Amino acid sequence: MVGLKRNLQRVFVLCLFIFVAACSEEVKQEVNTDPVTFNAGDECHVCGMLVIEWPGAKGQSINKQSGETLKFCSTTDLFSWWLQPENKTVKAQIYVHDMAKSEWAHPADExxxxxxxxxxxxxSDLIGAMGPTLVSFADESAAQELATKSGGRVLRFDDIDLLVLQEIGKAGHKYAEDHGKQIRESMGVE
Known part of the structure; x- marks a missing residue:
């Protein structure tokens, strides 16, 4: 009888242990990381500008754990966010527009x-939300074609770093200076 009681206690403790272990496991939910459309009122996570009011390729990041979606008015702003050390550890699905299949003025979310x-x-000489920007393509030959026409160069995702963004920023200052000069000249102001 003592042996039976001891075995029942062991079975009970084992069942209790299994029950507690099963209840304490994290419940993992499937998060949809498919790209989403850009809508009126969507603000850029980096600069706060309205995303769809600007030309050029845009970006979005969807957190694989929480499902949180961040939207960016340009590929340059997407990379400005992504290259920050605290963001490179985020498990995210990241999307950009394929500009070989989209109009520059209004990229197609499909x-x-x-x-x-x-x-x-x-x-390239294409201007996005913040001036010169990275132009994204699904196909290397389409990217190479634009680079050849515009004097740019082709890079992959992992080739883009803060030095590349700094280069784009310098081109942006030159663009702003030239644009300001054009406006002043058109108004007759020197």
Missing amino acids: HLIDARDAWYVVG
Whole structure:
């Protein structure tokens, strides 16, 4: 009888242990990380500008754990955010527009592609939300075609670092200076 009682206690403790372990496991929910559309009123996570009011490729990041979606008015702002040390550890699905299949003035959201697989042109004459920007493509040959026409160069996702963004920023200052000069001249102001 003592043996039976002891075995029942062991079974009870084992069942209790299994029950507690099962209840304490984190419940993992599937998070949808498919790209989402850009809508009126969406603000850029970096600069706060309204995303769809500006031309050029845009970006978005969807957190694989929480499902939180961050939207960016340009690929340059997307990379400005992504390259910050605290963000590189985020498990995220990142998207950009394939500009070979979209109008520059109004990129089509059905042509959002995985940013890590994209080809980027830096140094083109195309102007995005914040001035010169990275132009994204799904296909290397389309990227190379723009780079050849505009004097830019083709990079991959992992090639883009803060030095590349600094180069784009310098081009942006030159663009702003030239644009300001054009406005002053058109108004007859020197």
